[in-house]
Amino acid sequence: MNARLETALPDALDAPAVPTPASVVPHAAPRRGRWRGAARQLLRDPVTLISALVLLAIVAAALFAPWLAPADPYKASMIRRLLPIGSPEHLLGTDELGRDLLTRLMYGGRLSLLMGVLPVALAFFIGTAIGLVAGYAGGWLNMAIMRTLDVFYAFPSVLLAVAIAGALGPGMSNSLIALTLVFVPQVVRVAESVTTQVRRLDYIDAARLSGAGALSIIRVHVLGNVLGPVFVYATGLVSVSMILASGLSFLGLGVKPPQAEWGLMLNTLRSAIYVNPWVAALPGVMIFATSMGFNLLADGVRSATDVRQ
Amino acid sequence: MFAYLLKRLLYTLPIALGVTLVSFTLVYLAPGDPLNAIAPADAPADVIEALKVTYGLDRPMPVRYALWLGRALHGDLGASIATGRSVASEVMSAARNTLALAAVAAFVGVGVGCVLGALAGYRAGGWIDRVATAISVVGVSVPHYWLGLVLTIVFSVHLGWLPAMGAGGSGGWAWNLDQLRFLVLPAATLCVIPMGIITRTVRALVADTVNREFVVALRARGLSHAAVFRHVAKNAAPTVLAVAGLQIGYLMGGSILVETVFAWPGTGSLLNTAIFQRDIPLLQGIILVLCLFFVALNLLVDIAQPLMDPRIRRT
Numbered sequence: 001m002n003a004r005l006e007t008a009l010p011d012a013l014d015a016p017a018v019p020t021p022a023s024v025v026p027h028a029a030p031r032r033g034r035w036r037g038a039a040r041q042l043l044r045d046p047v048t049l050i051s052a053l054v055l056l057a058i059v060a061a062a063l064f065a066p067w068l069a070p071a072d073p074y075k076a077s078m079i080r081r082l083l084p085i086g087s088p089e090h091l092l093g094t095d096e097l098g099r100d101l102l103t104r105l106m107y108g109g110r111l112s113l114l115m116g117v118l119p120v121a122l123a124f125f126i127g128t129a130i131g132l133v134a135g136y137a138g139g140w141l142n143m144a145i146m147r148t149l150d151v152f153y154a155f156p157s158v159l160l161a162v163a164i165a166g167a168l169g170p171g172m173s174n175s176l177i178a179l180t181l182v183f184v185p186q187v188v189r190v191a192e193s194v195t196t197q198v199r200r201l202d203y204i205d206a207a208r209l210s211g212a213g214a215l216s217i218i219r220v221h222v223l224g225n226v227l228g229p230v231f232v233y234a235t236g237l238v239s240v241s242m243i244l245a246s247g248l249s250f251l252g253l254g255v256k257p258p259q260a261e262w263g264l265m266l267n268t269l270r271s272a273i274y275v276n277p278w279v280a281a282l283p284g285v286m287i288f289a290t291s292m293g294f295n296l297l298a299d300g301v302r303s304a305t306d307v308r309q
Numbered sequence: 310m311f312a313y314l315l316k317r318l319l320y321t322l323p324i325a326l327g328v329t330l331v332s333f334t335l336v337y338l339a340p341g342d343p344l345n346a347i348a349p350a351d352a353p354a355d356v357i358e359a360l361k362v363t364y365g366l367d368r369p370m371p372v373r374y375a376l377w378l379g380r381a382l383h384g385d386l387g388a389s390i391a392t393g394r395s396v397a398s399e400v401m402s403a404a405r406n407t408l409a410l411a412a413v414a415a416f417v418g419v420g421v422g423c424v425l426g427a428l429a430g431y432r433a434g435g436w437i438d439r440v441a442t443a444i445s446v447v448g449v450s451v452p453h454y455w456l457g458l459v460l461t462i463v464f465s466v467h468l469g470w471l472p473a474m475g476a477g478g479s480g481g482w483a484w485n486l487d488q489l490r491f492l493v494l495p496a497a498t499l500c501v502i503p504m505g506i507i508t509r510t511v512r513a514l515v516a517d518t519v520n521r522e523f524v525v526a527l528r529a530r531g532l533s534h535a536a537v538f539r540h541v542a543k544n545a546a547p548t549v550l551a552v553a554g555l556q557i558g559y560l561m562g563g564s565i566l567v568e569t570v571f572a573w574p575g576t577g578s579l580l581n582t583a584i585f586q587r588d589i590p591l592l593q594g595i596i597l598v599l600c601l602f603f604v605a606l607n608l609l610v611d612i613a614q615p616l617m618d619p620r621i622r623r624t
Contacts, residue, residue, distance in 0.1 A: 284455025
């Protein structure tokens with residue numbers, strides 16, 4: 001909707017809610033050195049490194065939950081309900097059904113992380129494909145695709161996610177669909193704008209003149225230039241996706257009980273804030289820490305791959 | 310300028326039409342009969358038929374859309390299936406409450422964000438910059454429904470200073486001190502989202518602008534700090550306006566979760582009710598009103614921007 005806005009914004013800021021495609025200086029072919037240099041720079045950045053380590057710990061705890069967790073995530077106990085943090089046997093207390101909270105938090109990370117990454121990954125593939133087609137084809141096809149997506153852009157993302165998930169009905173796969181649909185238009189915008197920039201370059205004309213077909217031009221000459229900026233944009237979406245997914249579960253539209261998921265746990269523990277408030281707040285701490293980790297990591301990746309530096 | 314305005318206006322019409330189409334069809338994505346909400350499972354077939362006719366469900370989809378759109382243009386969004394009340398008046402009274410909440414949150418969030426971002430961008434690399442950057446990262450990372458819960462725990466459960474839920478009084482919104490107490494926690498929660506993003510935007514813009522040659526030239530001419538800053542602010546304003554406009558729109562639609570936490574009687578709570586009661590006319594009405602508000606806001610930003618920045622008019 002705001003084509004001008006995108007060009008007016010400096011590349012450095014890329015708040016997920018605002019579409020600002022990183023305008024790259026396209027290379028004739030993606031150079032290996034750029035990514036290696038970016039990796040070296042990432043390792044020198046302490047904030048990024050620490051957030052990467054924290055994330056790694058959270059991912060590991062979720063991944064290896066069956067081996068690491070101290071208890072059974074579904075084993076309830078009527079006499080052990082809402083124990084405080086630091087109870088013997090229950091390090092982080094118990095939830096409203098007497099289940100061990102540390103265990104639930106570890107297991108909960110599995111679905112929460114999955115719902116952060118999976119919609120973004122799906123939107124990355126679908127959106128890049130649509131954006132490449134729209135950007136490379138140009139003309140009426142571009143018009144048709146981009147104007148259609150403008151309609152979805154006219155929906156605030158939380159509203160769109162809740163509306164789609166609400167229409168489809170509660171459930172994890174439905175909220176997965178809803179979130180993917182929320183992110184696809186955003187990714188398409190970035191991919192389309194970079195593709196349009198690249199398409200105008202001389203070497204694309206040269207390739208076409210030497211007889212290369214559209215598909216091989218896209219594959220060989222365009223894709224490498226588009227994937228980088230779209231990837232950087234998509235990394236910024238992961239935390240948004242996680243917060244939204246947990247938000248859907250919090251509303252009762254996502255994962256269903258008794259499954260462990262941070263947003264759902266926050267929802268079911270809400271009634272306990274008068275009994276044991278800090279236990280009730282814990283699942284949110286996990287969402288917060290993880291999404292902050294993803295955001296800081298995305299910032300690090302963005303500044304490390306910024307070719308202007 | 311007139312041509313530009315006309316172009317923006319014409320461009321908004323198909324978007325608005327698209328929004329009505331999506332709002333109407335979205336709710337039919339789900340399998341199942343919309344009449345399940347009111348008709349008992351063992352209702353006889355002729356009763357079901359009569360209900361279908363009453364709600365116009367016996368006609369094909371395009372006809373239903375056209376009829377719905379025609380009535381919507383006259384401000385009639387039909388009647389709620391669950392309560393039988395007029396959707397338009399239900400949505401409007403809820404929207405008033407949400408608007409009060411979103412306006413306060415936007416005002417605080419955008420205001421604080423602008424000040425913080427400008428200070429940080431002006432002294433990029435300094436301690437204010439670090440604090441502002443930290444605040445903006447926290448602002449965009451924090452799950453606001455959780456923040457609302459934590460604020461409730463601290464200020465309602467522990468300290469007992471502020472009410473935890475509702476909007477007080479008659480349930481509707483009114484501007485008086487007693488009701489204002491109910492607004493504090495939800496608004497404080499909601500304002501964090503625009504604050505983080507605006508801080509980030511303003512910081513990047515200001516930091517980018519102060520390094521430009523014209524700013525160096527202004528300094529060389531001996532202009533005071535305040536005078537130089539005015540030039541920087543003028544350059545940053547149109548973009549900040551655009552981002553702030555989007556954020557206010559997001560607040561209207563995004564307050565669903567915060568409203569649920571605080572039981573605020575706004576569009577978010579209404580939407581939640583409509584979803585779980587599968588109240589299709591109500592659902593369509595809320596989505597439509599919120600989106601049209603967002604579209605109108607975008608149009609407003611598009612109109613205000615060239616008024617502030619003549620460079621945009623030429624494009």
